[in-house]
Amino acid sequence: MFAILDNFKKNIEVEERESAPHQIVAVGVRWNRHIEHLIREFMNDPYIVITAMEEAALYGNVQQVVESSSVFCLKMHKEMVFNLKSVLEQWKKKLSSGSHIVLALTDDCIPLLAITDATCVIHFSFPSSPKIFGGRLYCMSDHFQSLPEQGSPAKQGDKRTKSVLLLTERSACHAVGVLRYLERADAKIPSELYQFTAGVLEAKEDKKAKKPLCPYLKAFGFCKHKRLCPDRHHINPEIDMPRKLSNQAIPVFGYIKIIPFYILNATNYFGRIVDKHVDLYATLNAEMKEYFEDSSNKTTIEKVEKLGLYGLTEKTLFHRVQVLEVSQKEDTWAQDNVLVKFIDEGRTGHVTRDQLLHLPENFHILPPQAVEFIVCRVKPADNEIEWNPKVTRYIHHKIIGKLHDAKVVLALGNTVWIDPMVHITKLLNLKTSVIDYNVRAEILSMGMGIDNSEHIEQLKKLSEGAKIRTVEESPSQTLMTSAAADAACLQSTQKGDRGAGGGADSETNSENQKHETSPENTTDASVNKTTEPLQSFHPQIKWFQKDDVVILKIKIRNVKDYKCKYFRDRVIFSAWAGEKFYLADLHLQANIVKDGCRCVVEGDEPVITLAKQRRESWCSLLKQRNPNVAFDFDHWEECEEESHFSKVTYSKNPSCKVAEVIEDSDQTSEDDGSESE
Ligand SMILES: [Zn+2]
Numbered sequence: 001m002f003a004i005l006d007n008f009k010k011n012i013e014v015e016e017r018e019s020a021p022h023q024i025v026a027v028g029v030r031w032n033r034h035i036e037h038l039i040r041e042f043m044n045d046p047y048i049v050i051t052a053m054e055e056a057a058l059y060g061n062v063q064q065v066v067e068s069s070s071v072f073c074l075k076m077h078k079e080m081v082f083n084l085k086s087v088l089e090q091w092k093k094k095l096s097s098g099s100h101i102v103l104a105l106t107d108d109c110i111p112l113l114a115i116t117d118a119t120c121v122i123h124f125s126f127p128s129s130p131k132i133f134g135g136r137l138y139c140m141s142d143h144f145q146s147l148p149e150q151g152s153p154a155k156q157g158d159k160r161t162k163s164v165l166l167l168t169e170r171s172a173c174h175a176v177g178v179l180r181y182l183e184r185a186d187a188k189i190p191s192e193l194y195q196f197t198a199g200v201l202e203a204k205e206d207k208k209a210k211k212p213l214c215p216y217l218k219a220f221g222f223c224k225h226k227r228l229c230p231d232r233h234h235i236n237p238e239i240d241m242p243r244k245l246s247n248q249a250i251p252v253f254g255y256i257k258i259i260p261f262y263i264l265n266a267t268n269y270f271g272r273i274v275d276k277h278v279d280l281y282a283t284l285n286a287e288m289k290e291y292f293e294d295s296s297n298k299t300t301i302e303k304v305e306k307l308g309l310y311g312l313t314e315k316t317l318f319h320r321v322q323v324l325e326v327s328q329k330e331d332t333w334a335q336d337n338v339l340v341k342f343i344d345e346g347r348t349g350h351v352t353r354d355q356l357l358h359l360p361e362n363f364h365i366l367p368p369q370a371v372e373f374i375v376c377r378v379k380p381a382d383n384e385i386e387w388n389p390k391v392t393r394y395i396h397h398k399i400i401g402k403l404h405d406a407k408v409v410l411a412l413g414n415t416v417w418i419d420p421m422v423h424i425t426k427l428l429n430l431k432t433s434v435i436d437y438n439v440r441a442e443i444l445s446m447g448m449g450i451d452n453s454e455h456i457e458q459l460k461k462l463s464e465g466a467k468i469r470t471v472e473e474s475p476s477q478t479l480m481t482s483a484a485a486d487a488a489c490l491q492s493t494q495k496g497d498r499g500a501g502g503g504a505d506s507e508t509n510s511e512n513q514k515h516e517t518s519p520e521n522t523t524d525a526s527v528n529k530t531t532e533p534l535q536s537f538h539p540q541i542k543w544f545q546k547d548d549v550v551i552l553k554i555k556i557r558n559v560k561d562y563k564c565k566y567f568r569d570r571v572i573f574s575a576w577a578g579e580k581f582y583l584a585d586l587h588l589q590a591n592i593v594k595d596g597c598r599c600v601v602e603g604d605e606p607v608i609t610l611a612k613q614r615r616e617s618w619c620s621l622l623k624q625r626n627p628n629v630a631f632d633f634d635h636w637e638e639c640e641e642e643s644h645f646s647k648v649t650y651s652k653n654p655s656c657k658v659a660e661v662i663e664d665s666d667q668t669s670e671d672d673g674s675e676s677e
Helices: 002-014 034-042 053-059 078-092 107-113 130-143 153-159 169-184 191-207 215-220 280-293 389-399 439-446 455-466 482-491 507-524 633-650 656-673
Strands: 071-076 100-105 120-123 162-165 254-265 268-274 309-314 317-326 338-342 348-351 371-375 378-380 404-412 415-427 432-438 449-451 541-545 549-554 559-566 570-577 580-587 598-602 605-611 629-631
Touching (some): 071 078, 078 100, 078 107, 169 191, 215 455, 254 389, 254 415, 309 338, 378 439, 389 439, 404 455, 415 439, 439 449, 549 570, 559 605
Parallel strands (some): 120 162, 371 415
Antiparallel strands (some): 317 338, 338 348, 549 605
16 A cells, blocks of 8 residues: 555655645544554645544553453451451452452551551551551551662662552641651652641740750750750740849840859859959848858748748858758658759759758848859760760869859850850969960860850851840839749749730730731621720630541630630630730631530630531631641640550561661651751
């Protein structure tokens, strides 16, 4: 046939007839590969019409893969436990090659079945935690490859086990831990997953607002284990404002004289700042000495109270101590039964009850004088995060109890960063003084520490963002009363300068709230007429869910006149607390049943329970993100714990490979427990 066509082609090339052009019409029942050749070689402007869809698919070059296999499908869920044995039997049956078994099952059945030889896991629902995720993957553990087995990716080919995740909007609630895992598995990660997890992590950081500032962050300017570390890694202006020491706050810059009394490690000490002009502590100390030297004033204490402030004699010195712990045992053999803190020096120690003396009220007035000092710009060698005890011991003997000169470079809360800290010896005859030693240089010269030039820059960056108020600016600050001083000793926070309504909401929050709610107010007018002329604040809300309800904890205390209105997909909560009017207008992302909803005050805080119209998991509470509304992580971690235990109990095969895997997934989840970025 192609011979005829070739001939035809030659002939028409000779003359092109305008009036009656040559045409080729080819018809057929089925598409044929040869027609491609015909079209390419002999047709100028072909027009292809295919009327059968299956033929069009052939023309369109759809790749067809045919496997001579059969699929055998099993299912398993909690209500079918009686069927467990037969499911397992069928799963284990040797099928002819090319046949596949698909088992559809729920998470709670995984431990019961203890399957380890699956080759592919398809996650019908998104795993709610790395533990659950790991439990599913563990079904393939027989096929986990050790490193030498893995070889080049090309070689692995079909052998590689597969995990298929289907990401939908609903899955995002549980995404953080899984995200970490996926990152480590080098999986391609959709941007939606990143977006959601950022919000989740932010909520976690909020939870840490009242935690102490991380000691590693303070000591070195960074925390190596930020994700695992339970402490705070951002500056909280309320807690970190430099503490009041007397009528003045802790100095934030300039030169000071210090005496370290308690050496925590090579660069971290507690002690006193000595004010050469007006040393209120020196005056207090002299007064105490005079008072207690009169033996009639040495009144022993009948009943020792926790957090109480007492006097204590040590040789010829008198100290103010605060009781941290009292042993309940009244037995005479355990004499050292009171743990006290020397509030003007920073050290703690065990003393006997009879050593404690009644301390007159006027000796309570001066705030605790112990300040934390951190020597800057030096960190342990070899990437360590703790100082070697050798260097700590050396520095301890060198500096304890001695007067040092130091320059303050930063102060936060009760902590002062100093650079340098030196010991100066006066040469009396020569009327000059020489630097005896410089603490940082001593550590460096021992070879135990290395330079840490970034230290203070890192910390300053953090505090710049946080707007620390200095004590001078704050209005009407008075000397702390004895009760406040007691509290300050342990918490080193200041309460005296906070306004009356301070309590539950912090400075930053209320600023936030004003911005957030003002536009909402106008739209609310129709629904809630009483609020029209008022400025309102948006309360902080934490939410979590159960099968049938969503629970909202409103983070305000001492509420009055609280109201809660329920609509099909909307809730409006309002209340007074102190002088503030709070309002939250929440547009829910799913419907609720009005009659099943309630709002009660539980343990000081209002708690709203919303009845879900459908028993389904909510991936978020609101239609749109609201910075004042966050998921309650207390709850999230709980459910993770459960799955952890179920897995530990049931996993067989404690081979080395497996142990590695379990440990790994453990870390992932801890990671997420305290992540801060
Ligand atoms: Zn930390």
